[in-house]
Amino acid sequence: MKIAIVYDAIYPYVKGGGEKRIYELSKILSKKHEIHLFGMKYWRGDNVIKKSNIYLHGVCRAVKLYNKKGYRSFFQPFYFSFYLAKNLFRHDLDLIDCQNFPFIPCFVSKLYSLVKKKPLIITWLEIWNKDLWKNLGFFGYLGSWIEGLSFKLTNKNIALTSKISTKLDRGYVVIPSGIDIGKIRKVKPKKEKYDILFAGRLIKEKNIDLLLRAVIGLNLNLCIIGNGPEGRNLKKLVKKLKLKNVKFFDFFEKDENIYAYMKSSKILVLPSVREGFGTIVIEALVCGCKIISTNHEGNHARFLVDDNFICNVNVGSLKQKIEFALKNPYNNKINLENYDIKIVAKDIEKYYLRCINEI
DSSP, X not given: OEEEEEXXXXXXXXXXXXXXXXXXXXXHHTTTSEEEEEEEEOSSSOSEEEETTEEEEEEEEOOOSBOTXXXXXXXXXXXXXXXXXXXXXXXXXXXXXXXXXXXXXXHHHHHHHHHHTOOEEEEESOOOOHHHHHTTHHHHHHHHXXXXXXXXXXXXXXXXXXXXXXXXXXXXEEOOOOBOHHHHHHOOOOSSOEEEEEESOOOGGGOHHHHHHHTTTSOOOEEEEOOSTTHHHHHHHHHHHTOOSEEEEOOOSSHHHHHHHHHTEEEEEEOOSOBSSOHHHHHHHHTTOEEEEEXXXXXXXXXXXXXXXXXXXXXXXXXXXXXXXXXXXXXXXXOGGGGBHHHHHHHHHHHHHHHHHHO
8 A cells, every 4th residue: 555644743863642643553564565654854954855765845944833822823733734734745655644733634534535635534632622622722723623623624534532433423433642652661661760751842732830739748750751842831831939959851862762761760751731641651660650641631541541640630639649559559551562563564554444344
């Protein structure tokens, strides 16, 4: 098969659960199929390069994904989609797998599907709830309307969780995100020990400021790994709160470093209100961490977490759960082997073939 996967941000140039999922799956699928990843150009030199046996298409100059307020840019998806249309139609593909967010590329992919008579799959990494859209004001209402239209583009959809699939009224399969369990288990822990770790993009929806306020007076070592528009504000908050045992690290070039820090930490805290799946939770569980996350509609990672370790989205509740987690055992309610990347890749491959055969 000659497969196009469409997503504006490309791993490892942009670190995130969605980007990593696409890249890891593509590496496995590329052993038997020709995989073309269409995104923004984050590298110098040729617009098309081959990396890990994947063809990376830089359809346009990479621009910032987030605005000054720390929210996803409203105009960037239109910019990317314009150049995507110019590039996509130059290729003869067997199938397009377009990630649902940020929506506009889905419509370009649909146009290609109609003209070329090739199947379009939309992979639903996340579905925003009303509260998240309201935070964006007028653009939020417009974005919510566009999201509603994208539900109707195809009857071939992949949902990362069963909760996401309930929003889809047309054909879908549920295929979770996957991780390389064998690779993680080989990593050795860091010598430095931490009580609490956060790893992810430093954006408002992750609520890292909530975590910083929750550890006041607890005398705990805290490790924060990630980059993002909230980074500067969070470092200022650490100084304002006079927290002494907080260390910040940028995303590491190699994932093994993050796993090493996980293995030297007691608890992974994910106080997010926006998680389409929560790959970081699966990775942390393999590393032996306890997990604390939030009871929020937009946080689908909560379904992977021990119910006793779920907190409300406020400082007091999070602080209480941290104290609870330090003293009590964690009950892992999921079978980690079900999320092995090789199993997930086989399921994706079968679905791709089915969609092509239906056409």
